[in-house]
Amino acid sequence: MYLIEKASLDDIEKLVEIQISAFSNDLKMCGSGPPGFDSSEHQIKCLDNYSYYVIKGSKATVGGFYFSVDEKGLNLIRLFVEPSQQNQGLGKLVLDFLANQMSESMHIELETPTFSAEAQRFYENNGFQKVQRIDYKSGSSFLYRKSVEQPRS
Structure with missing residues (x-):
């Protein structure tokens, strides 16, 4: 069983460690990972x-x-899972969690690198x-969007 909980300052070291592992293929393919993936300072700013x-x-x-929300929708900035735990439904768990955070008729947007077919x-x-x-100067990505319709009560 998996739980989703608000991150705290105590989680940052482990979250950086997981990102370094999760984005190792990005590092191999293009020489870098996403911005700040290996920096505790960057992750603390994201937490704030x-x-x-x-x-x-x-x-x-x-x-x-982590994500941000505005009047139009939710922007999923980064999702990462320890490689040994991938393909076990955790990404779907997160997407369902995010859909439940939204108001009716909003959308989720995210970017993923063009080289990341998976x-x-x-x-x-x-x-x-x-x-x-x-x-971008450092590479390219695709913008993805999904409209989320909440079930009517």
Whole structure:
């Protein structure tokens, strides 16, 4: 059984450790991971500025994610899971959690690198639509969006 809980300062060291492991393929493929993935200072800023959560298994923290919300929707900034815990439904658990955080007729947006076919497949299998390609100096990503309709009571 897995739980989703608000992250705290005490979680940061473990969350950085998990990100270093989770983004090791990014590092191999393009020479870097996402901004601040290996920096405790960056993660502390994210904890202060975003809604930051940990994914806990029965014995340890196995992942995390953070996001922001505005009037249009939710922007999933980062989702990461310890590689040994991937493909066990944790990403879907997080997406369901996020959908429950939203008001009716909002959407979830996120970016994933163009080279990350596995992440693209995951989001597309969970109802996200590729909206556009975004080119940066350091690489490119795809913007994905999913409208979330809450069940009527």
